[in-house]
Amino acid sequence: xxxxxxxxxxxxxxxxxxxxxxxxxxxxxxxxxxxxxxxxxxxxxxxxxxxxxxxxxxxxxxxxxxxxxxxxxxxxxxxxxxxxxxxxxxxxxxxxxxxxxxxxxxxxxxxxxxx
Amino acid sequence: xxxxxxxxxxxxxxxxxxxxxxxxxxxxxxxxxxxxxxxxxxxxxxxxxxxxxxxxxxxxxxxxxxxxxxxxxxxxxxxxxxxxxxxxxxxxxxxxxxxxxxxxxxxxxxxxxxxxx
Numbered sequence: 001x002x003x004x005x006x007x008x009x010x011x012x013x014x015x016x017x018x019x020x021x022x023x024x025x026x027x028x029x030x031x032x033x034x035x036x037x038x039x040x041x042x043x044x045x046x047x048x049x050x051x052x053x054x055x056x057x058x059x060x061x062x063x064x065x066x067x068x069x070x071x072x073x074x075x076x077x078x079x080x081x082x083x084x085x086x087x088x089x090x091x092x093x094x095x096x097x098x099x100x101x102x103x104x105x106x107x108x109x110x111x112x113x114x115x
Numbered sequence: 116x117x118x119x120x121x122x123x124x125x126x127x128x129x130x131x132x133x134x135x136x137x138x139x140x141x142x143x144x145x146x147x148x149x150x151x152x153x154x155x156x157x158x159x160x161x162x163x164x165x166x167x168x169x170x171x172x173x174x175x176x177x178x179x180x181x182x183x184x185x186x187x188x189x190x191x192x193x194x195x196x197x198x199x200x201x202x203x204x205x206x207x208x209x210x211x212x213x214x215x216x217x218x219x220x221x222x223x224x225x226x227x228x229x230x231x232x
Contacts, residue, residue: 042204042222090158106158
């Protein structure tokens with residue numbers, strides 16, 4: 001199994017809603033990531049988890065709250081989002097490379113629209 | 116900081132034409148270099164990578180050579196197909212001070228490729 005599975009594929013939410021994005025992988029990868037991608041732009045890193053601990057937070061607003069319940073699962077909790085947060089949210093995973101940068105496996109993403 | 120510059124798109128080619136997408140980078144140290152491809156409605160897939168100078172990455176007919184002297188990693192394919200239509204991202208990744216990689220990719224802006232029959 002070389003897949004990263006993200007649910008839901010599409011999500012529409014109001015600015016007062018609370019929702020969660022989910023990501024799952026069964027490749028034994030110990031590093032997992034959230035990226036945000038606006039239309040016609042490259043992905044931007046949001047968070048990195050290594051061995052279920054948050055390693056990198058790229059100064060993301062607190063209305064985005066990541067969670068890594070175990071080595072296979074990664075969640076992104078959303079609350080009080082703004083319309084400008086509408087984007088494709090990509091989850092990725094990788095081995096934690098030792099001495100070499102490892103390739104990332106990306107999910108298909110959740111297309112989020114905030115009304 | 117690190118940066119990646121890709122040629123402006125979109126690029127439109129006829130089937131079986133030769134493809135070049137230019138990519139140059141600015142980075143301290145010795146980054147690893149990648150080409151990722153994104154098909155419509157999907158996430159990114161690794162196309163090829165190179166981890167040190169003069170390495171050549173290749174996959175599915177695509178090739179790119181890590182040129183440290185010109186800080187470049189240009190993507191080439193000798194004969195494109197309609198199925199190659201996608202967005203192509205050049206990216207680099209650095210190791211952290213501990214010698215491990217956290218997968219923090221620095222992407223170029225992406226190049227949209229459209230191949231017509």
